Amino acid sequence: MSVLPILDVGLAFLVVGLAAWTVAARNLFASVVGYVAYGLLLALVWIRLYAPDVALTEAAVGGGVTGVLLITAGKRLGALEKDEAGATPALALKIVAGALALFVAGALAWVVVTLPDPAPTLAPAAAAAADGPGAGLGNPITAVLISYRSFDTMLEKVVLILAVIGVWSVGADSAWGAAPAPLGRPQPAGAMVLLAQILAPIGALIGVHIFWVGADAPGGAFQGGALLAAMWMAAMMARLTEPPRIDARWLRLALVAGPAVFLVIGFAGLGLAGDFFAFPPAFAKPLILFIETFMVLSIAVALPLLVAGPPNGRSAR
Amino acid sequence: MSALFDLFSFAAIGAGVFFFFAGTVGLIRFPDSLTRLHALSKADNLGLGLIVLGLLPRADSALAAFKLVLIWALVLASGASTAQLIGRALRRGQK
Amino acid sequence: MTPPVLAGLAGAALVGFGLYGLILHPHPLRKLLAFNLIGSGVFLVFGIVARRGAAAGLPFDPVPQAMVITGIVVAFAASALAVALILRLAAVSGKVTLDPEAWAKTPSTRPDGGGGQ
Amino acid sequence: MNELLLAAAGLIVLTVAVGLARILRGPQDVDRLMAVQLLGTGGIAALLLTAYATRVPGVDDVALGLALLAAFTTMAFLNHLAANEEEADR
Numbered sequence: 381m382s383v384l385p386i387l388d389v390g391l392a393f394l395v396v397g398l399a400a401w402t403v404a405a406r407n408l409f410a411s412v413v414g415y416v417a418y419g420l421l422l423a424l425v426w427i428r429l430y431a432p433d434v435a436l437t438e439a440a441v442g443g444g445v446t447g448v449l450l451i452t453a454g455k456r457l458g459a460l461e462k463d464e465a466g467a468t469p470a471l472a473l474k475i476v477a478g479a480l481a482l483f484v485a486g487a488l489a490w491v492v493v494t495l496p497d498p499a500p501t502l503a504p505a506a507a508a509a510a511d512g513p514g515a516g517l518g519n520p521i522t523a524v525l526i527s528y529r530s531f532d533t534m535l536e537k538v539v540l541i542l543a544v545i546g547v548w549s550v551g552a553d554s555a556w557g558a559a560p561a562p563l564g565r566p567q568p569a570g571a572m573v574l575l576a577q578i579l580a581p582i583g584a585l586i587g588v589h590i591f592w593v594g595a596d597a598p599g600g601a602f603q604g605g606a607l608l609a610a611m612w613m614a615a616m617m618a619r620l621t622e623p624p625r626i627d628a629r630w631l632r633l634a635l636v637a638g639p640a641v642f643l644v645i646g647f648a649g650l651g652l653a654g655d656f657f658a659f660p661p662a663f664a665k666p667l668i669l670f671i672e673t674f675m676v677l678s679i680a681v682a683l684p685l686l687v688a689g690p691p692n693g694r695s696a697r
Numbered sequence: 698m699s700a701l702f703d704l705f706s707f708a709a710i711g712a713g714v715f716f717f718f719a720g721t722v723g724l725i726r727f728p729d730s731l732t733r734l735h736a737l738s739k740a741d742n743l744g745l746g747l748i749v750l751g752l753l754p755r756a757d758s759a760l761a762a763f764k765l766v767l768i769w770a771l772v773l774a775s776g777a778s779t780a781q782l783i784g785r786a787l788r789r790g791q792k
Numbered sequence: 793m794t795p796p797v798l799a800g801l802a803g804a805a806l807v808g809f810g811l812y813g814l815i816l817h818p819h820p821l822r823k824l825l826a827f828n829l830i831g832s833g834v835f836l837v838f839g840i841v842a843r844r845g846a847a848a849g850l851p852f853d854p855v856p857q858a859m860v861i862t863g864i865v866v867a868f869a870a871s872a873l874a875v876a877l878i879l880r881l882a883a884v885s886g887k888v889t890l891d892p893e894a895w896a897k898t899p900s901t902r903p904d905g906g907g908g909q
Numbered sequence: 910m911n912e913l914l915l916a917a918a919g920l921i922v923l924t925v926a927v928g929l930a931r932i933l934r935g936p937q938d939v940d941r942l943m944a945v946q947l948l949g950t951g952g953i954a955a956l957l958l959t960a961y962a963t964r965v966p967g968v969d970d971v972a973l974g975l976a977l978l979a980a981f982t983t984m985a986f987l988n989h990l991a992a993n994e995e996e997a998d999r
Binding site for chain 3: 388389392395396399400402403408411412415418422425426428429430431433434437438441442445446449450453454456457473474477478480481482484485486488489491492493495500502520521523524525528529532533536539540542543546547550551602606679682683686687689690
């Protein structure tokens with residue numbers, strides 16, 4: 381165990397250094413690229429914290445989908461930004477902001493160093509939920525998400541839907557109901573089409589695989605759904621498919637399917653198992669899998685729509 | 698037999714590390730974007746490929762070995778396509 | 793210094809850098825990046841709490857980790873909404889700054905709103 | 910042997926991180942992106958090496974996810990180059 385500490389220290393310095401670069405860079409696009417690299421390194425840090433599930437989410441959401449979102453925004457805004465960026469804040473403001481930042485970071489660091497020992501933990505409760513009433517889930521994180529803290533997970537899907545509605549409503553009134561702007565160029569290059577044709581089917585399989593193993597191994601609905609979303613975006617970037625019209629019925633059904641199924645089964649639990657979001661022991665595992673399938677669908681539809689942005693162009697009606 | 702495998706792993710991973718090193722040196726030192734692209738592809742394809750080759754004898758199961766090869770294949774496909782696209786964009790004078 | 797503590801200190805530093813950038817940058821996209829830095833710093837602190845809470849035969853406390861997973865997805869949704877607002881602001885006003893002085897000097901360059909309402 | 914694998918992982922991460930100097934220096938956006946791509950590949954290699962050294966379950970799936978998304982940001986970036994080019998043609 382002599383190499384690991386060096387690796388950890390190097391990794392920590394790299395992450396903090398990239399964060400500093402993201403804040404300090406003069407060029408907008410350089411800052412965006414720095415942030416994307418930072419997201420990649422964070423996935424490595426999460427592995428070192430023994431959190432492969434989080435690393436997988438960070439890699440899929442932070443590295444892939446967010447990267448596309450930010451690079452697109454950075455390139456669009458970079459074309460606009462010419463002279464306005466020169467407005468440098470006053471030195472006094474810099475000092476005050478620096479002092480405040482230093483104080484907050486220092487306080488947080490002090491908290492980190494003086495955390496109580498032994499650490500408080502909810503691990504036994506989570507382990508009970510994993511073994512719990514007939515669930516038999518080998519992956520405690522999936523158990524926490526679906527059973528122990530199921531209300532959080534359901535509301536988090538609602539947040540995704542609210543964000544999609546928010547993004548849609550930013551568009552012009554006349555465009556309501558139309559499709560978002562295409563993600564790719566009108567005539568995509570051959571190599572990009574080929575790449576999307578290779579990646580999308582393989583990636584869809586990997587996404588389903590990661591969802592499927594999530595009951596017992598690192599993985600699950602979030603990670604699988606994010607990978608599926610990324611593959612849909614790959615197909616859209618190569619113009620193999622277009623963003624759907626936002627008034628399409630299938631689209632709206634797919635968006636609400638995750639939380640709706642979750643809620644319905646939650647209420648059914650009230651009658652059948654005596655508690656809100658309680659699963660009848662005999663069917664717990666199939667029920668959880670059923671809920672997760674619809675959650676994957678909702679995530680895979682919501683994330684690309686968030687990246688595609690508000691509807692664009694004229695509504696047909 | 699296992700010592701032989703270890704030696705093979707060691708040699709392949711060492712060579713892989715070397716290619717990452719060479720790719721980085723090229724990315725830093727080469728004078729223009731096209732030559733830097735060339736250095737990057739070496740690290741992408743050969744560096745990762747040799748490391749996958751070195752880890753293959755250590756895979757526990759056929760699935761693990763398949764995953765290793767699949768990872769390399771995905772990176773190869775991505776690297777080759779994006780290198781071609783970047784090269785074309787550079788030749789047209791875009792940046 | 794154990795890896796969890798190290799990552800926690802890195803998380804604290806990230807919050808500091810993010811706060812500094814959030815206050816000082818006039819560019820909205822830079823503010824968004826800084827805000828996300830704060831978020832990931834907080835996630836890292838959650839991560840060390842999870843790692844230290846190893847018990848009941850698990851190498852980590854799954855509850856904070858699960859919350860970080862939902863947190864990452866929610867943070868992405870918020871970022872996407874912010875990007876949509878920033879792009880709309882740029883399209884309507886032709887400006888990409890939140891500096892009040894820049895807005896005071898020249899009112900709106902395109903009073904009709906550049907398309908849409 | 911595991912120690913050697915970890916050393917190789919650390920060496921790759923640190924080497925590739927030096928390449929991040931290209932993000933600082935540019936001069937063009939393409940160069941910055943190349944540094945990120947090298948970091949991505951190096952990260953995959955380091956993940957695989959750590960996966961086989963520490964045997965933490967699921968790490969190879971993380972590497973698989975990263976490999977799948979290796980080209981993503983580059984694809985988005987190139988699409989925007991193309992959009993600018995069409996505007997320039999007009």
